[in-house]
Amino acid sequence: MTRGTIFQAASGARILGDDVQHLIAWDHVLRTPRAETTITELAGGAGNLDDLTPRRSAGPAEYWQVKASVDATSPLTEAWLFEYPEGKKSLLQRLHASWQKLRPGHDLPPKIVLATTKAIDPSDPVLRARATTDARIVETLRDATGPMAQARKRWAEHLAIDEEDLLEFLDSFEIRHSASEAEWREKVQDAAAGA
Numbered sequence: 001m002t003r004g005t006i007f008q009a010a011s012g013a014r015i016l017g018d019d020v021q022h023l024i025a026w027d028h029v030l031r032t033p034r035a036e037t038t039i040t041e042l043a044g045g046a047g048n049l050d051d052l053t054p055r056r057s058a059g060p061a062e063y064w065q066v067k068a069s070v071d072a073t074s075p076l077t078e079a080w081l082f083e084y085p086e087g088k089k090s091l092l093q094r095l096h097a098s099w100q101k102l103r104p105g106h107d108l109p110p111k112i113v114l115a116t117t118k119a120i121d122p123s124d125p126v127l128r129a130r131a132t133t134d135a136r137i138v139e140t141l142r143d144a145t146g147p148m149a150q151a152r153k154r155w156a157e158h159l160a161i162d163e164e165d166l167l168e169f170l171d172s173f174e175i176r177h178s179a180s181e182a183e184w185r186e187k188v189q190d191a192a193a194g195a
Contacts, residue, residue, distance in 0.1 A: 019068075060108040060172070065095060067116040075121035076177050078151075082158055092159040096159050096169055107166070126151045130175070138170035 073078065081092040089097070095112055102110050120127045125147060130137040141152040156166040 008053050061110040064113045069118050076118035077121045077124045078126050109172045113174045136173045
């Protein structure tokens with residue numbers, strides 16, 4: 001059975017997700033010895049953010065959740081973030097719930113990083129307008145009017161919080177998207193060469 005055949009099976013996304021998660025962890029490990037890094041330790045996460053937690057000497061705590069797709073037929077959209085799989089809470093609800101649980105234990109609000117191989121659907125009304133400088137959508141929604149104000153209200157209602165609390169969460173929420181396993185592998189090779 002070839003690697004491509006394995007990834008077409010039902011467990012393919014989980015296997016690919018594990019591979020990408022390991023590559024992201026290796027990228028962090030190989031960059032940790034650098035003089036400018038604030039990472040002091042790498043650990044497993046907490047709750048729904050169980051993939052990677054870089055512990056830092058300065059700045060907010062960081063929790064990573066990795067989601068991989070075996071192909072590009074299902075892009076990253078608001079609907080995907082809001083989707084209820086098998087009666088569970090949506091991914092966005094699970095990430096927010098973990099952030100709420102972690103928040104009291106930190107001086108600074110912890111940063112939540114969703115890393116996914118999915119590319120953002122360019123027709124998605126909210127995610128297509130994200131800031132490309134920092135992978136966050138908070139400024140897209142903060143002072144929005146019209147359809148984007150309606151989106152801000154929709155996101156708050158989905159999380160059962162008010163819009164001010166939504167913006168506080170989104171201040172700490174970052175989406176790293178579109179990087180394939182091959183691209184993460186190249187990052188690891190570059191970091192390894194530097195180390």
